[in-house]
Amino acid sequence: MAYSFLEKEIKRTFQGLPETLPCGSRVFSGKVRDIIDLGDTLVISTSDRISAFDRVLSTIPCKGEVLNKVALHWFSRTEDILPNHIIESVTPRTVAVRKCEMLPVEVVVRGYLTGSAWRDYKAGKPVSGIALPSGMQMNQRFETPLITPSTKAEQGLHDEPISSEEILRQGLVDPAVWDTVQKAAIALFRRGTDDCARQGLILVDTKYEFGILNGQVYLVDEVHTPDSSRFWFADSYDQQFRAGKDPHKLDKEYLRQWLMDKGFMGDGEAPEIPDEVRIETARRYVGAYEGITGTTFTPEAGGLDEVAAVDEYVKKMR
Numbered sequence: 414m415a416y417s418f419l420e421k422e423i424k425r426t427f428q429g430l431p432e433t434l435p436c437g438s439r440v441f442s443g444k445v446r447d448i449i450d451l452g453d454t455l456v457i458s459t460s461d462r463i464s465a466f467d468r469v470l471s472t473i474p475c476k477g478e479v480l481n482k483v484a485l486h487w488f489s490r491t492e493d494i495l496p497n498h499i500i501e502s503v504t505p506r507t508v509a510v511r512k513c514e515m516l517p518v519e520v521v522v523r524g525y526l527t528g529s530a531w532r533d534y535k536a537g538k539p540v541s542g543i544a545l546p547s548g549m550q551m552n553q554r555f556e557t558p559l560i561t562p563s564t565k566a567e568q569g570l571h572d573e574p575i576s577s578e579e580i581l582r583q584g585l586v587d588p589a590v591w592d593t594v595q596k597a598a599i600a601l602f603r604r605g606t607d608d609c610a611r612q613g614l615i616l617v618d619t620k621y622e623f624g625i626l627n628g629q630v631y632l633v634d635e636v637h638t639p640d641s642s643r644f645w646f647a648d649s650y651d652q653q654f655r656a657g658k659d660p661h662k663l664d665k666e667y668l669r670q671w672l673m674d675k676g677f678m679g680d681g682e683a684p685e686i687p688d689e690v691r692i693e694t695a696r697r698y699v700g701a702y703e704g705i706t707g708t709t710f711t712p713e714a715g716g717l718d719e720v721a722a723v724d725e726y727v728k729k730m731r
C-alpha cells in the first residue's frame with residue numbers, strides 16, 4: 414500500500430503538547446503521551462513520538478492518530494468485559510478519560526513463547542515465576558495464555574518481570590483486585606485473539622494497564638495497539654514456525670530491527686533515523702490500523718492545531 418499522504422504528513426508530525434497550554438494548564442509527558450490533569454478527568458494526547466528500548470528516538474507521521482484510534486476501537490470492542498477509562502474524544506489524537514489510581518504493575522499476556530519470554534526460557538530461567546514445560550520451541554503457542562506481569566519502572570529504568578505470588582506478597586495489589594484483573598486480562602486477550610483471527614492476524618502478546626476508581630477495576634491506557642502488542646500474520650505462521658523462522662509480523666519491530674542492524678540496543682548514542690525509515694515505519698502503523706480494524710485509515714488530524722483544540726477543551730472543562 415502506498416499511503417501517499419505520509420510524504421505530506423512527515424513534515425508536520427505531532428511532537429506533542431507544550432509544557433504549559435496557552436490557558437496555563439500544565440502538561441505532563443510520558444514517553445508517548447502528554448497528559449493534562451483536570452482533577453477527576455485526564456486529557457491524554459497521543460503524540461507521534463516513538464520509543465524503542467525504552468527511549469524516545471524520533472517521531473512517526475500519523476502514529477499518534479493510529480494508536481489513539483486503534484485503542485478506541487478496542488475499548489469499544491471490550492466494554493462488555495470491563496469498564497474502561499474513556500469519557501469522550503477531544504481530537505483524533507486526544508481523549509478525555511477518568512483518572513484512576515493506577516495498579517503498580519503492567520499485565521502482560523502471552524499467547525506464544527517469543528521475545529523476552531523466549532530469551533528467559535532459553536536461558537533456563539522461569540518466565541515471571543512460571544516454570545514452563547521443557548522442550549518448547551521458539552514462537553510456539555501456549556496451550557493457554559500466560560500472564561507474565563512486570564513492575565512499572567520509574568522513568569528511564571526498564572520494567573522488571575514479577576510473579577503473581579510476589580505481587581501479593583509485597584502487597585502491591587489487593588488479592589481480590591488481582592483476581593479480577595487476571596480474569597479480565599484473560600477475557601480481553603481472548604476477545605483480541607478472536608477478533609484478530611477474523612482479520613487473519615494472530616494476537617501474539619500484549620500489555621494491559623488497570624486502574625481503580627470508586628472500588629471498581631477499570632481498563633486504562635491503551636489496548637491491543639501496535640505499541641503494546643505483537644501481531645503475526647496467521648496464514649504463514651505454521652510454515653514459518655515449522656521452518657524455525659520468525660513469523661511475518663505487523664508491528665513496530667521494523668524500527669527496532671533497523672536500529673539493531675545499526676548496532677543500537679538502547680545504550681549510548683542512538684543513530685539518526687532517516688525520513689525513509691520513518692515513512693516505512695509509518696506505513697506499518699497505518700497498515701496495522703487497517704489490518705486490525707478492517708477499515709481504511711483516513712488521517713483527520715493532519716493540519717489540525719492540536720494545541721489550540723486541546724486548550725479550548727481544557728478551558729471549557731476547568
Ligand SMILES: Nc1ncnc2c1ncn2[C@@H]1O[C@H](COP(=O)(O)OP(=O)(O)O)[C@@H](O)[C@H]1O
Pocket residue numbers: 442443444445446447448455498510511512513514515622624633634
Ligand atoms: N485513566 C488513567 N488514570 C491515570 N493514569 C493513566 C490513565 N491512563 C493512562 N495513564 C497513565 O498515563 C501514562 C501514559 O503515558 P505514556 O506516554 O504511555 O507513558 P509511559 O512512558 O509510562 O508508557 C502512563 O503512565 C499510564 O500509566
Ligand SMILES: [Mg+2]
Pocket residue numbers: 443445
Ligand atoms: Mg505507555
